[in-house]
Amino acid sequence: xxxxxxxxxxxxxxxxxxxxxxxxxxxxxxxxxxxxxxxxxxxxxxxxxxxxxxxxxxxxxxxxxxxxxxxxxxxxxxxxxxxxxxxxxxxxxxxxxxxxxxxxxxxxxxxxxxxxxxxxxxxxxxxxxxxxxxxxxxxxxxxxxxxxxxxxxxxxxxxxxxxxxxxxxxxxxxxxxxxxxxxxxxxxxxxxxxxxxxxxxxxxxxxxxxxxxxxxxxxxxxxxxxxxxxxxxxxxxxxxxxxxxxxx
Amino acid sequence: xxxxxxxxxxxxxxxxxxxxxxxxxxxxxxxxxxxxxxxxxxxxxxxxxxxxxxxxxxxxxxxxxxxxxxxxxxxxxxxxxxxxxxxxxxxxxxxxxxxxxxxxxxxxxxxxxxxxxxxxxxxxxxxxxxxxxxxxxxxxxxxxxxxxxxxxxxxxxxxxxxxxxxxxxxxxxxxxxxxxxxxxxxxxxxxxxxxxxxxxxxxxxxxxxx
Numbered sequence: 164x165x166x167x168x169x170x171x172x173x174x175x176x177x178x179x180x181x182x183x184x185x186x187x188x189x190x191x192x193x194x195x196x197x198x199x200x201x202x203x204x205x206x207x208x209x210x211x212x213x214x215x216x217x218x219x220x221x222x223x224x225x226x227x228x229x230x231x232x233x234x235x236x237x238x239x240x241x242x243x244x245x246x247x248x249x250x251x252x253x254x255x256x257x258x259x260x261x262x263x264x265x266x267x268x269x270x271x272x273x274x275x276x277x278x279x280x281x282x283x284x285x286x287x288x289x290x291x292x293x294x295x296x297x298x299x300x301x302x303x304x305x306x307x308x309x310x311x312x313x314x315x316x317x318x319x320x321x322x323x324x325x326x327x328x329x330x331x332x333x334x335x336x337x338x339x340x341x342x343x344x345x346x347x348x349x350x351x352x353x354x355x356x357x358x359x360x361x362x363x364x365x366x367x368x369x370x371x372x373x374x375x376x377x378x379x380x381x382x383x384x385x386x387x388x389x390x391x392x393x394x395x396x397x398x399x400x401x402x403x404x405x406x407x408x409x410x411x
Numbered sequence: 412x413x414x415x416x417x418x419x420x421x422x423x424x425x426x427x428x429x430x431x432x433x434x435x436x437x438x439x440x441x442x443x444x445x446x447x448x449x450x451x452x453x454x455x456x457x458x459x460x461x462x463x464x465x466x467x468x469x470x471x472x473x474x475x476x477x478x479x480x481x482x483x484x485x486x487x488x489x490x491x492x493x494x495x496x497x498x499x500x501x502x503x504x505x506x507x508x509x510x511x512x513x514x515x516x517x518x519x520x521x522x523x524x525x526x527x528x529x530x531x532x533x534x535x536x537x538x539x540x541x542x543x544x545x546x547x548x549x550x551x552x553x554x555x556x557x558x559x560x561x562x563x564x565x566x567x568x569x570x571x572x573x574x575x576x577x578x579x580x581x582x583x584x585x586x587x588x589x590x591x592x593x594x595x596x597x598x599x600x601x602x603x604x605x606x607x608x609x610x611x612x613x614x615x616x617x618x619x620x621x
Binding site for chain 1: 446447448449450453457477478479480481482483486487490494497498501502504505506508512515516517519566569595598599
């Protein structure tokens with residue numbers, strides 16, 4: 164018997180059955196693999212944080228080194244409190260809600276450092292990164308940047324070491340107390356606050372510049388003391404200021 | 412065995428490598444050829460991914476070909492490709508996370524690649540699974556070959572590197588007192604169209620009789 168594959172009934176049934184099979188298949192695969200995937204993502208996030216601290220995440224046991232060297236804290240009411248709930252892998256919405264995570268740890272060279280998560284937008288999709296800053300909160304010790312879908316070979320190069328290493332040792336705040344660290348056109352970096360962008364990826368480079376500025380500005384309450392030092396007129400700790408604002 | 416490698420099957424595999432190349436002759440899949448060829452490594456990764464996905468979606472569509480209703484065949488093909496790519500990327504994410512991070516950018520580009528749909532529609536709908544598999548591999552490799560050529564030229568002249576390693580001596584550069592400078596145009600996507608154009612020109616000149 165030959166099937167009549169052109170009939171309406173056949174077409175509808177075929178489409179319905181196909182959709183149901185594919186939906187079940189995808190749902191099954193997604194839920195069966197979710198746990199392994201989440202573990203991978205958490206592990207990778209820890210690797211990214213370690214990477215900002217100068218470790219080579221490809222050659223170390225990420226979970227073990229992270230547990231030894233890094234602590235997850237929440238910045239609340241002007242002080243750091245240990246965070247012991249489930250490890251987060253995305254920080255964009257948390258920062259918006261005012262839940263500021265600060266990781267404390269030691270770099271590969273043994274310096275104490277804070278690591279701040281930052282998020283931003285590139286040309287095609289989201290960017291994120293981790294910035295390790297010195298104990299004095301005024302200098303970058305290391306960075307890690309990654310992206311969702313920047314162009315391979317162009318914008319995607321922000322995830323390469325040469326780009327990230329340019330930030331090492333850079334001061335964060337300008338003389339006016341604002342975040343001055345930025346990314347400029349490739350080869351145009353002149354002052355100590357500027358790093359070279361990626362050739363052919365101006366929009367992604369601008370995205371990184373905005374991410375660094377906005378990201379660090381969001382942590383101003385935490386970075387407050389260092390910023391206040393650069394700005395002699397304001398002697399009040401910024402953390403306290405914010406608190407009174409909330410109460411009013 | 413002889414039947415598996417009959418002349419017809421061999422042609423399904425070798426034609427797309429040369430006389431019926433998906434990029435230089437059929438001019439399909441140009442968009443991803445622009446997007447991922449500024450360096451060699453992503454070009455190779457993309458070429459291999461497309462090869463694998465084209466081969467397997469060809470096989471699946473070829474197995475289903477007698478049951479697919481004619482009026483919704485494009486949708487069926489699209490669903491098969493999208494489901495296949497999604498499942499593969501989920502598996503990679505669970506078991507080889509590093510590879511999945513490397514490939515994440517390409518997943519969308521693979522699903523929308525015209526070569527996939529082109530081969531499903533033109534070949535897998537009329538032929539058996541084995542010739543379809545060969546056709547998929549052949550087309551994928553034909554596509555990969557052009558991507559590698561373009562990637563090679565663009566990375567060499569745009570960045571002075573190959574696979575990220577410097578191949579042009581540092582002392583040649585103007586900044587170090589030499590005479591050489593990387594060509595910024597090569598980094599731009601537009602340049603890959605010009606290179607593809609040159610490749611098509613050379614390829615046509617070589618295959619004049621056809």
